[in-house]
Amino acid sequence: MQQAEPPKPYLSLWELFVTFSRITLSSFGGALFWSRRGLVERKRWLSEREFAELLTLGQLLPGPNVLNLTVLVGYRFAGWSGAAVSVAGYLGWPFLVVIGMGLAYQHYGALPEVQQALAGMSKIAAGLLLATVIKLAMVLPRRVRPWLFGILAFVGVGVLRWPLLWVVGALAPCAVFLAWRAKD
Amino acid sequence: MDDRLDLGALFLHFLALWFVAVGGPSAILPDIHRYVVEAHQLLTNREFAEIYTLAQVAPGPNVMYVTLIGWHLAGWAGAAATTIPLLVPATTLTLLVGHLNERYPNAAIFRAVRSGLMPITIGLMFASATILMRAVNHDWRGYVVTLLTAALVLRKSWNPLWLLGAGALAGVAGLV
Numbered sequence: 001m002q003q004a005e006p007p008k009p010y011l012s013l014w015e016l017f018v019t020f021s022r023i024t025l026s027s028f029g030g031a032l033f034w035s036r037r038g039l040v041e042r043k044r045w046l047s048e049r050e051f052a053e054l055l056t057l058g059q060l061l062p063g064p065n066v067l068n069l070t071v072l073v074g075y076r077f078a079g080w081s082g083a084a085v086s087v088a089g090y091l092g093w094p095f096l097v098v099i100g101m102g103l104a105y106q107h108y109g110a111l112p113e114v115q116q117a118l119a120g121m122s123k124i125a126a127g128l129l130l131a132t133v134i135k136l137a138m139v140l141p142r143r144v145r146p147w148l149f150g151i152l153a154f155v156g157v158g159v160l161r162w163p164l165l166w167v168v169g170a171l172a173p174c175a176v177f178l179a180w181r182a183k184d
Numbered sequence: 185m186d187d188r189l190d191l192g193a194l195f196l197h198f199l200a201l202w203f204v205a206v207g208g209p210s211a212i213l214p215d216i217h218r219y220v221v222e223a224h225q226l227l228t229n230r231e232f233a234e235i236y237t238l239a240q241v242a243p244g245p246n247v248m249y250v251t252l253i254g255w256h257l258a259g260w261a262g263a264a265a266t267t268i269p270l271l272v273p274a275t276t277l278t279l280l281v282g283h284l285n286e287r288y289p290n291a292a293i294f295r296a297v298r299s300g301l302m303p304i305t306i307g308l309m310f311a312s313a314t315i316l317m318r319a320v321n322h323d324w325r326g327y328v329v330t331l332l333t334a335a336l337v338l339r340k341s342w343n344p345l346w347l348l349g350a351g352a353l354a355g356v357a358g359l360v
Contacts, residue, residue, distance in 0.1 A: 024244045028348045031245040053298045056305040063273040071274045071281040094244025108252045110234035120355020122320040127333025130313040150303035158311025179300030181334040
């Protein structure tokens with residue numbers, strides 16, 4: 001975040017509510033893809049790098065990472081009440097939808113078709129997540145250190161399947177210290 | 185609904201879980217399963233799996249299965265008891281960090297955290313994407329569908345809801 005960047009726009013609460021409602025109601029098979037598409041591609045409220053930075057903070061904090069991202073974005077553009085309406089839009093609709101599904105489940109049980117539809121959708125959703133991560137990786141500086149840490153985190157958790165806390169606990173302090181020393 | 189169900193204990197357990205849920209909802213799924221299925225026998229294994237599946241089909245974050253578990257156990261009060269804890273870290277810690285980050289965007293510590301941890305976050309998400317890809321695909325056709333989806337989304341600006349709908353229909357028809 002350099003000083004040269006244009007001042008961030010101040011968004012209306014209604015606009016935040018509608019945008020996060022749209023994001024969440026499109027979010028089949030995971031919310032990360034739709035958040036990036038809504039905030040970076042459609043609304044252009046955040047650059048790719050700002051999105052990746054806020055997501056990093058959201059990931060670092062306890063709780064669901066995209067929910068934390070929603071709080072951070074709402075707060076950035078309209079303060080405390082912006083965070084509140086963004087969360088209301090983001091979680092309110094899914095809350096009502098799953099309760100509707102809960103009612104249907106109590107009456108009809110889970111149909112086998114639901115399981116089959118999910119099996120089909122989950123293959124597409126995995127592809128959406130993969131595409132999102134590839135786009136996010138494009139914002140990393142073309143230098144050895146960031147890519148080294150990214151690859152170590154991937155190999156530790158994704159290939160060797162070591163516990164997340166060990167991998168992050170070992171890598172994160174080194175990464176922050178080196179970034180602080182290098183004044184990135 | 186159930187004599188053994190103590191909503192206050194359920195609320196506190198979920199609250200404690202969310203404060204240690206660094207790494208997101210998938211990190212605490214095994215513990216929620218242990219609590220509601222094994223330790224307290226509030227749900228059977230089959231009910232747990234069906235509820236989880238239903239919530240995955242619904243729009244919104246995948247974490248909403250916790251709401252559905254609460255609703256199934258005790259209606260609206262149960263849904264509140266399992267959903268409100270989810271919001272607590274986001275409305276306390278996240279808002280506090282967000283406030284400091286916006287107020288002091290050039291503080292050395294925030295710059296170092298953002299730029300130092302961003303590669304790790306991206307590496308972890310790439311790990312999630314590949315683990316998910318292996319979990320949902322059982323044969324080469326599945327991998328082709330997943331990789332083709334990623335390639336299409338990177339190159340075309342089609343609305344991916346059509347792809348998801350086609351995937352759901354193909355699943356019901358037994359094609360994938």
